[in-house]
Amino acid sequence: MSVQTTSNGFLDAIWKLLASIRLTIVLLLSLAATSIIGTLIPQNSEPAAYVAAFGETVFRFFSVLGLFDMYHSWWFQILIVLLAANIIVCSADRISLQRNLLFVRKPRFQAGRFQNLPNRVEFEDERPAEVLRGLYESYLSRKARAVQADADDAGFSLFGETGRWTRFGVYTVHLSVVLLLIGGLIGSIFGFDGFATVPEGETVQQVTLRNSGERLRLPFAIRCDDFEVSFYETGAPKEFRSSLTLLEDGRPVAQKDIIVNDPLRYQGISIFQSSYGSLPAREAVLSFTSRSTGMVYTKDMKIGAEIAIPENLGTFVLTDIRHNAQFRGHPVGDAFIGRLTPPGGSPEEVVLPMRFPTFDRMRRGDVVIAVDQFKERHYTGLQVNKDPGVDVVYIGFILMIVGCYVTFFRSHQQVCIQASRRGSVTRVTVCGTANKNKAAMERRIQRLSAALKQLK
Amino acid sequence: MTSSLLLSATTFIYGLAGFIYVFAWVFRKTSSGRLATWVAIVGWAANTAGMAFRWVESYQMGFGHAPLSNLYESLIFFAWTIIVIYLYIEWRYGNRVIGAFSAPLAFLAMAYASLSPNISDKIQPLIPALKSNWLIAHVITCFIGYGAFAVACGVSAMYLLKSGRDAEEGGLIGRFPPTPVLDELTHQLVMFGFLFLSAGIITGAVWANSAWGRYWGWDPKETWSLITWFIYAALLHARMMRGWRGRRIAYLNLMGFAAVLFTYFGVNLLPGLHSYQSMQ
Numbered sequence: 001m002s003v004q005t006t007s008n009g010f011l012d013a014i015w016k017l018l019a020s021i022r023l024t025i026v027l028l029l030s031l032a033a034t035s036i037i038g039t040l041i042p043q044n045s046e047p048a049a050y051v052a053a054f055g056e057t058v059f060r061f062f063s064v065l066g067l068f069d070m071y072h073s074w075w076f077q078i079l080i081v082l083l084a085a086n087i088i089v090c091s092a093d094r095i096s097l098q099r100n101l102l103f104v105r106k107p108r109f110q111a112g113r114f115q116n117l118p119n120r121v122e123f124e125d126e127r128p129a130e131v132l133r134g135l136y137e138s139y140l141s142r143k144a145r146a147v148q149a150d151a152d153d154a155g156f157s158l159f160g161e162t163g164r165w166t167r168f169g170v171y172t173v174h175l176s177v178v179l180l181l182i183g184g185l186i187g188s189i190f191g192f193d194g195f196a197t198v199p200e201g202e203t204v205q206q207v208t209l210r211n212s213g214e215r216l217r218l219p220f221a222i223r224c225d226d227f228e229v230s231f232y233e234t235g236a237p238k239e240f241r242s243s244l245t246l247l248e249d250g251r252p253v254a255q256k257d258i259i260v261n262d263p264l265r266y267q268g269i270s271i272f273q274s275s276y277g278s279l280p281a282r283e284a285v286l287s288f289t290s291r292s293t294g295m296v297y298t299k300d301m302k303i304g305a306e307i308a309i310p311e312n313l314g315t316f317v318l319t320d321i322r323h324n325a326q327f328r329g330h331p332v333g334d335a336f337i338g339r340l341t342p343p344g345g346s347p348e349e350v351v352l353p354m355r356f357p358t359f360d361r362m363r364r365g366d367v368v369i370a371v372d373q374f375k376e377r378h379y380t381g382l383q384v385n386k387d388p389g390v391d392v393v394y395i396g397f398i399l400m401i402v403g404c405y406v407t408f409f410r411s412h413q414q415v416c417i418q419a420s421r422r423g424s425v426t427r428v429t430v431c432g433t434a435n436k437n438k439a440a441m442e443r444r445i446q447r448l449s450a451a452l453k454q455l456k
Numbered sequence: 457m458t459s460s461l462l463l464s465a466t467t468f469i470y471g472l473a474g475f476i477y478v479f480a481w482v483f484r485k486t487s488s489g490r491l492a493t494w495v496a497i498v499g500w501a502a503n504t505a506g507m508a509f510r511w512v513e514s515y516q517m518g519f520g521h522a523p524l525s526n527l528y529e530s531l532i533f534f535a536w537t538i539i540v541i542y543l544y545i546e547w548r549y550g551n552r553v554i555g556a557f558s559a560p561l562a563f564l565a566m567a568y569a570s571l572s573p574n575i576s577d578k579i580q581p582l583i584p585a586l587k588s589n590w591l592i593a594h595v596i597t598c599f600i601g602y603g604a605f606a607v608a609c610g611v612s613a614m615y616l617l618k619s620g621r622d623a624e625e626g627g628l629i630g631r632f633p634p635t636p637v638l639d640e641l642t643h644q645l646v647m648f649g650f651l652f653l654s655a656g657i658i659t660g661a662v663w664a665n666s667a668w669g670r671y672w673g674w675d676p677k678e679t680w681s682l683i684t685w686f687i688y689a690a691l692l693h694a695r696m697m698r699g700w701r702g703r704r705i706a707y708l709n710l711m712g713f714a715a716v717l718f719t720y721f722g723v724n725l726l727p728g729l730h731s732y733q734s735m736q
Contacts (some may be wrong), residue, residue: 011680019695025690032686034713039676039726071674163591184672193670232519232581240584260584261667272669273584385669397658417575439640 018089027083034079038070084181091174093451102227109148109159113433114416119442120431121449128154129426131189131418135455136417143448144415155420162413165408167435169406172399179396186389192216192389199226199279199379203247207384218384219267221247223279227276227378236264240273242380268386275381280334280354290364298372313367314342316350328349331361336371415448428452459513460577462506467566469499472717474563477555481631493543496559500539503566507532510579519581524595527724528577531569533595535562537603545607545641551633554641557610578721590663596658597682601652602716605688608645609713611638612706619682619703638700642709650688659683676726687712689709 017023038408041062042049050068066073094224095102125132133149133156141147144160194207194216203223206215226243239259246266256264263272281303288309289295297310306317317339325335332353341347342365350369353359357370415432430449434441476492479485492578510523523529542558592606592654615638617629624630632638659676662673691708700708 021693024693025698028686028693032683032690035679035683035686038674039679039723043674071679221715234581236581236583238581238584259587260662263666263669270669272667274668329538330494383669387670390671392664394662397661401655401658404651408651440585 019093158417166410172403176400183389183393187387192385272383274383281375285372459509470563473689474559538562571713594659598656604649684715
């Protein structure tokens with residue numbers, strides 16, 4: 001028994017804490033204060049850079065606190081989860097307190113509630129109360145809902161209201177925040193965030209995930225048919241455009257030119273233009289100089305093509321392009337790689353650095369091979385994402401704007417018109433109340449009474 | 457260029473309007489007050505025309521876009537929203553002392569845009585990431601929000617000056633609207649600003665999602681706008697649910713506006729996607 005009581009007491013205390021606005025204010029200001037840290041310390045950089053900037057001790061300390069990826073750190077996540085719990089519990093608590101106010105089809109008005117309101121306008125009308133009642137009731141029925149008319153000895157009371165639904169505005173905002181968090185969670189669990197670089201004319205099926213560096217195989221392949229970049233006269237970039245074709249089992253299933261701000265979406269996966277760069281093309285113009293005769297023979301060659309060099313100097317195959325190639329242990333940059341087979345001899349590898357056209361002379365062979373020309377081609381850098389939570393987030397966005405508008409600028413207003421016969425005139429009192437923006441209510445009462453005076 | 461001429465004139469006219477508002481407040485001149493209003497309206501018309509001409513000129517240069525694409529253009533629009541919001545309040549509340557605390561803010565925004573050596577007033581073509589209709593929606597909503605927060609900051613400053621001295625008749629402070637009016641006005645402006653700040657963050661998120669494939673990336677500008685949002689959200693909850701009034705709300709409001717200013721200017725010192733704003 002006693003155990004249950006304590007646990008109930010404990011749960012009650014938790015519920016009370018989560019239902020407190022004080023906690024909301026503390027959480028909001030804590031989130032504001034702590035969020036600053038991540039804007040001052042660059043996030044997700046290399047550990048070495050942090051050690052250089054802060055020193056070993058501070059680096060360790062900050063690492064433990066997760067300050068290098070602080071928006072995903074355990075304590076920041078706890079703050080967010082607490083805020084979500086706070087929002088949900090507060091809303092549930094208030095909805096249950098206000099249920100008689102929120103879920104009423106036909107509200108009953110009591111004259112007593114309007115007796116001492118400061119917002120009131122009084123005037124006199126010569127017509128009898130019964131006449132006015134007909135006029136006012138039909139007018140109020142057009143302007144307000146739930147109109148209620150009570151007759152008494154000397155006259156009548158009329159009630160009406162508008163905007164009871166606006167009391168849901170604040171819950172709409174709270175729901176929107178919860179939806180944003182749920183959408184974010186869905187995205188981080190079921191989505192991915194990757195990138196791929198695709199040279200023009202080539203196809204990739206895998207992307208590299210940004211957070212883990214792992215490779216992920218897509219359900220389709222991406223072929224880059226073309227990439228173009230254009231510039232303004234000032235030299236600033238004007239447009240990056242990739243012509244992409246998506247292939248499933250080698251068959252094209254989608255085709256689009258993407259530019260920044262206009263991605264390709266297919267099967268829930270979006271492909272964005274993100275960056276670009278250049279690569280040497282897979283063909284080159286090579287020259288073969290015979291050492292004995294001095295004759296120069298020029299050939300257009302593609303990777304994989306084999307030719308017989310004139311003067312019976314052997315056969316040559318252009319086998320590959322190697323980035324940051326090495327020659328006898330020295331870096332020589334990007335290079336074409338070929339295989340030269342002299343007549344009767346064994347094949348040897350030839351390195352043809354693009355930056356040093358006459359490099360092959362150093363080999364002192366019977367034939368000197370040089371790269372005369374090579375074309376460059378572009379590769380496109382693509383951001384490849386899947387985020388199934390986006391729809392939930394966007395619904396949250398819409399609800400937040402609508403909810404904020406309703407919460408701040410629309411109110412639940414109730415009016416009361418009382419009339420009683422005093423001698424030869426009918427005395428009319430118009431008053432009203434609103435759950436917010438009392439100043440607007442005052443103007444509304446004045447407008448209403450002015451309109452009532454005009455009724456014929 | 458017609459637009460630069462008009463916008464230079466705007467700076468001067470806003471400065472003049474601010475001066476006359478202060479003069480009318482200090483020397484209690486109703487006639488100069490009325491003059492200040494007219495000067496502010498003329499300044500605002502020049503501001504509007506300046507932006508319109510700049511828009512047209514960008515088309516004449518062959519890469520037309522709305523004049524809302526860099527720090528210079530956003531400051532000009534910021535001044536424009538401050539004056540619109542202030543003039544509306546003057547019309548609604550019939551008090552010109554607030555003008556002495558609002559028009560100078562518009563002048564400062566314009567002067568900073570025109571005079572700072574780090575801000576280029578050249579009309580530049582849009583880089584690919586900025587070519588989006590969401591850019592226009594994002595900048596407009598953000599700066600309507602910032603404009604409301606700027607005026608709210610001025611009103612809170614007035615509140616803090618007047619607070620505790622409500623009984624004083626006459627004198628410089630005595631001509632302020634009563635503190636409950638200032639307090640309520642702050643609240644209204646913050647609600648209005650918060651609605652537009654939310655819309656600004658949201659349009660920015662939708663734009664980021666169409667350009668970079670993520671609606672939120674914790675880059676410093678995004679984070680600072682969220683920090684601002686947290687502070688004003690705390691203010692609204694404190695006031696509406698805990699009944700905070702007066703000085704505490706005024707101080708929170710000043711804190712909120714400090715965050716706005718950092719989001720706007722300070723973040724450009726930090727690395728991030730929005731750093732294109734500081735590009736020359």
